Amino acid sequence: MVHADASTFSSNLSKKEVYARVLEQAEALFEGQSNWVSNLSNASSLLHHALRSLPLPSSAVNWCGFYFVDPARPKQLILGPFQGHVACQTIEFGKGVCGTAAQSGKTQLVGDVEAFPGHIACDGASRSEIVVPIDQLGKVVAILDIDCAEVDGFDEEDQAELEKLCDLISKSSVFPFTLDRLHA
């Protein structure tokens, strides 16, 4: 049975060890479960608690969650499961850091959000951000979005590990946008 301890991380692990454990736990959580809402809900909790167990800047992560593509409006992201304070419910493709990741299909690693053209400030406390797209059948179906209250909260190691997690999510979960295309 899934246990809350799966997202309890001891504070003496390195970033490399923490991400290895996130990937291992995520694989176990997704085993036999393809529901995207359930998988994204547990993934956001796992990742949030993992990052906050690390030293600064990772411990200053203040929002960690997902937006997904609405099959009815395929150029719009809708708020999905997350950990943190309430957030913007819809984001157009191309707008802000999330919309840019969704439109380009490429990870956005932003050291200082105030320097990002068109940044959407849901939370004024956020200073840096990483957004990783989740692809299925060649299309972006969702994005992982993490905010940090420190500048330069994320580096290339975060990017590489988060891209692995998003690959795993893509392989494990059926998203509404993909389901809609398969039924079209």
Next chain:
Amino acid sequence: MVHADASTFSSNLSKKEVYARVLEQAEALFEGQSNWVSNLSNASSLLHHALRSLPLPSSAVNWCGFYFVDPARPKQLILGPFQGHVACQTIEFGKGVCGTAAQSGKTQLVGDVEAFPGHIACDGASRSEIVVPIDQLGKVVAILDIDCAEVDGFDEEDQAELEKLCDLISKSSVFPFTLDRLHA
């Protein structure tokens, strides 16, 4: 635009005032947005931060979120959006506090989970629990589940206010189980 401050609660508000603000904010968040995933994600954040701003026992809330009914397996709950540590992904109707609420359609206010027959201990730190069903067209489509690390974490006032919130969620959001019935 939605702002993170919507889920920031000053610590000098009474429980009555906090719940009034939760209902007011939830109404504003759901305005023009019927996506159940988006609405439950913001509702769990709003409620979690609201309860934790209050004195004990409310400040000891350690999990706050939703399970929903899978149209493909209508006697099973699946994990939905939440705030807290990772949680059990599926719960059968009739099992534990959540399954009992789903089966009976009635709020379960449990002062001591260890005394509840068949309690599912996702997190050993949880000592009391409240589970409120969300109905649509006469059927339970989801449940709101809140755990507290103190015994007797919830009272009749919580029950009455949370039932109002669940009514609002029901009126504002289209759930997969309802959609499936409408298309059947």
